Amino acid sequence: MIDPVVLGRRLHDLRTDRGLALSALATRAAVSVSMLSAIERGEKTPTVVVLSRVADGLGLSLSRLLADLESDRVIVRRAAEQDHVAEPGGWHRTVLTPVVPGVNFEWIRTTLPAGCDAGSFPAYAAGSHEFVAVESGTLWLGVGSAEYVLAAGDSVYFPADETHSYANRGHEPCSYHVAALVMRSRLTHPITSS
Structure with missing residues (x-):
């Protein structure tokens, strides 16, 4: 299962490594600034569609974005x-x-x-x-x-x-x-x- 806090940190690091402001990535990804901010803070777990847009905005494939974040092969969503x-x-x-x-x-x-x-x-x-x-x-x-x-x-x-x-x-x-x-x-x- 992907920890939302770990995912948020990874997105923040990838965004800042590319010199992108939150608003710039939001525009590239067609996702609102408030949604991106909540994801980076680990407050929201994004859907696959949202993650795919963010990956596109960062110039990555979705699998590359999520590489090494999965800690369990069985994912339960309560x-x-x-x-x-x-x-x-x-x-x-x-x-x-x-x-x-x-x-x-x-x-x-x-x-x-x-x-x-x-x-x-x-x-x-x-x-x-x-x-x-x-x-x-x-x-x-x-x-x-x-x-x-x-x-x-x-x-x-x-x-x-x-x-x-x-x-x-x-x-x-x-x-x-x-x-x-x-x-x-x-x-x-x-x-x-x-």
Whole structure:
């Protein structure tokens, strides 16, 4: 398991060795200054996507960034350690997976309240994949120009190199899981939360 304090120190050292201010790395990595600062202080454990962006900003591969930081081959992420993010519009997501060096995989549980549109998400790089499984309620999933209506128990796979969207147009909350294999970070606005 990667100790967040050790990871933070490593990021700080790599950044200062390159003569980069926190704001300069934030710009290069498309990650907010506050997020980078919290990671360097060991207060936040970043997702794989965030770490991949930071590695890109430092001119390193993700595996090189995390080299020698892994102290255990089995990584347990307790419920209390999971990242819970409340999004605008009332939807909520929980990042369930621990950060694993060299593995660009995330498993996220999302809950959309009735009538909530989570919006569109830019495509990942070619070779990225997403699997979605609906736990409860009904999910309207857009992939490119197509839309799929998924009920509780339904699952779907799609190449994540297309714009995709999630919405709950029903009258009950919808909970679903997304398992994403990401080849590299998205090119979007800076991430402000993990």
